[in-house]
Amino acid sequence: MAASCPEGVPEAQDGKRRQFGNRFLNDPTRVFHHNAWDNVTWSEEQAAAAERKVQENSSQLVCPEKQVDYEVNAHKYWNDFYKIHENGFFKDRHWLFTEFPELAPSHNHATDLPLENWSNEVCKHRSSDDGPALKTEQRTCSYTSHGCKTQVPPVEETVTQKLTHLEIHADEFPGSSATYRILEVGCGVGNTVFPILQTNNNPNLFVYCCDFSATAIELVKTNPEYDPSRCLAFVHDLCDENQSYPMPKDSLDVVVLIFVLSAIVPDKMQKAINRLSRLLKPGGVMLLRDYGRYDMAQLRFKKGQCLSGNFYVRGDGTRVYFFTQGELDALFTAAGLEKSQNLVDRRLQVNRGKQLTMYRVWIQCKYRKPLVPSASQDVPAPHTT
Secondary structure (H helix, E strand, O other): OOOOOOOOOOOOOOOOOOOOOOOOOOOHHHHHHOOEEOOOOOOHHHHHHHHHHHHHHOOOEOOHHHHHHHHHOHHHHHHHHHHHHOOOOOOOOOOHHHHOHHHOOOOOOOOOOOHHHHHHHHHHOOOHHHOOOOOOOOOOOOOOOOOOOOOOOHHHHHHHHOHHHOOOEOOEOOOOOOOEEEEEEOOOOOOOHHHHHHHOOOOOEEEEEEEOOHHHHHHHHOOOOOOOOOEEEEEOOOOOOOOOOOOOOOOEEEEEEEOOHHHOOHHHHHHHHHHHHHHEEEEEEEEEEEEEOOOHHHHOOOOOOEEEOOEEEOOOOOEEEOEOHHHHHHHHHHOOOEEEEEEEEEEEEEEOOOOEEEEEEEEEEEEEOOOOOOOOOOOOOOOOO
């Protein structure tokens, strides 16, 4: 499938990888000259074939009893996944800093002001009803734990174990002295968190990461790169409204969702996004990358693996949803966020050894919390799929 842009766009002069969307296939005979091609245009026939395949593999749904099992025992299936694969399944996502410069060192995602100036600017817009102001003094970090195995201090374990029962205050919570805070939801074994910690040496940075799987969090904490002075890993169910996050509302600069929202039941997505939105500071940003409709993975499912429209169960019991841009836009805007980016990354991946082509469809989003909240920000909207 050819794209309208010319092939052979040069790499960035500084040697860094360009953002997605800069290598185009103009001559189909050269398809195996690179491992991947960007913004590949699908023909009407290919799009129609993909739609027929989805209609076919969703014509027979998983029985209600099994659907209940996949929901009730979701943590078990993910724990089993990580017990089998440990940290060898996913690669570290070093492309994150190209696609999401908000995660890079000293980046100010809202303006060109220095981070400390931006913090002051945000404070001007906060209501006196928000409670005590967040501490902004410099946080000193120890970097000596890199390269050696770091044990989690008992005080952190206590905080993690008691998150459900804690009332989090604005002036006393893990990472409260940091001025730039990132939360990754669905962190797995740390393929996003550790590249951030390795690359971003901002002494005022604190990173939180959580996952549904206790096995995954244990793998994060026993990783030699885990430094509890810079990071807090904890078990959390994104869909459990009774579980608290270890930070107050309006305290996070960035929330990261990389291939995680698709793993939960569609009916629970809106409330999960609403809760995460409340944690963002005014001007904070939510970053997402996830599966798009008609991705190769969706087309490969067999009849009998579909749970509901565009929602499937894999052979290992884990689940996945395939989004449209409109569905994600509805989720984020209903949570009071404003669109900065919502694009489809339609890529052609190539296995040159086996002469195979694989059509991937991912969606990448950036949605920002406005400085002045809208009147409808806390009004939940139903999510339909």
